Amino acid sequence: MKQLVLEPDNELCDLLNDFIQEFVFVHHNYDGQDERRIEELHKRRNFLAAYCKLIVYNVAPIRRAADVFKHYIKCYNDYGDIIKATLSKAREINKMNCALTMELAMQALFTDMLQRHPNPHRQLPEFLELKELAKRFSVMFGLDAVKNREALTALHRAGIAFAALEQAPGGAPPHLLFLEPLGEFSGKLLRQDKRHVLRFLDARIVQVVQWADDWAPLAAYRSLLTDAPDERPPPACCHYARRTRQHDDDDDDNADSDQDPPG
Template sequence: CLHTFMDAMRFFVSGEGTKVAVALREEAYNTICDLLVMFCNQLNSNPNPLLHRLVYEPDQDMQDMLNKFIQDYVFFDEDEEDHDEHSKIEELHKRRNFLASYCKLIVYNMIPTKSAADVFKHYVRYYNDYGDIIKTTLGKARDINKTNCALTMQLSLNKLYNELVAEKGNNRTVDDITPIKELAKRFALSFGLDAVKNREAITALHRAGILFAITPPDGEELDPTGPPPNLPYLEILLEFTNKLLRQDKKVVLTFLDVKLPAGMPSSRGEDWQPLLLYRNSLLHGETDQVPVTSKRAYTRRKKDQMI
């Protein structure tokens, strides 16, 4: 039975608290990926109804397990002294195959596009090793659905930002956010020059980014006099502003003003600078002026140093 066999492979990949040999875990991962392709939902279009019963769709637990596998076995920094040059090449080839198998599930629409967020977030850091695979996956995902792809880019940036906050807390600096901005620039360039073709996707990305920036983390204690804790994220989102059409800048600006009433505190404190920078980028070429004197309830009671 296919499902019984897949359950066995799932056990070997996950380990489930037992010690499973690395080679067996890797082989089980490859087997699952191959069988998901072979028994995908495209069988439903086959004229033979008996084949329809063979369709196997991965549940969320399996998707999470496959993602964890590539995070553990693909995206890690290898000790340079552990292997000779030949072994390093072989290991890299093996890891590239692991990643390609996972990305194939995405581009063939066997798992949701958003599953690529944890792949896309490594685009810049591991560009030399996997840049071509990730770039191809980005292109294919965009072909499937431009808006979903843009929102997946946005999700990957959110993940990196949250990881930075978890690691550095309130001690993070401008330099800490630079790698995330570099990734945002790379994503923005991938949209090309046709702003009309991508307008819906880019606008959706900005809306999602604004919501992330103004929404406090779960359990975060807020201060009614300061900016949202994630407001510095707007400096990352700013990298996509030049991809908006002029009329769409107005749409995004209106959305921003509804969610976070326009303007800065009269002091124009440093904590509010990301909003000023982002809003000015949306106003570029317009005659509107940046309003002032607006205090909004959104940040921590401690006025911590922000980026």
């Protein structure tokens, strides 16, 4: 049986990814040809599902899903269920690798935007799509910040490293706007991890001009790391006021009405 196992090398993985990008994530106009449109969509969904199976069954590395994840928002109606299922399975396999793959998908989308718009701004449809993608990714980490702290910290560090690329002396890095969608994940960090990420940020990006518009994404991202409260849910016991024995007898009759509803 070992002779039947094929371990794909980088060249084969690149070829498969190119095929998916060229034949799956495309838009065809089938005006008045609903049957053909449905048939072609079904075929493309099968191609995508087969490629994603290679990832969730550990045949291809998780990072190979980055170019699939970046289409999550734009192609949600056609492939959203397949991409979301792949994301969930990837998190079950390895939270750290999945988080870094999410960040790679955001990088890929940001790079595509720069190719179309060398001087991007916040109102570009591509940038709004990137922010929505970051928001969807952030929701997938759930409310348990402790279980995801290492993965989230690694995601922030990778995003900061990308935003700091090619910083010229006296100027803002060309990728600095990437910090704005990265900020969607800041609320998932524990307070001590926010301090760690902030130190890493200050070490990688040196702000020269304090009030220039080019540095606005850095100021906004820093404020999320320093001013945002810790969003960990409080323990259940904290929802109730602690009463003394003296008041217990007086409140017995009204215990049901006075008690806060469970959170």
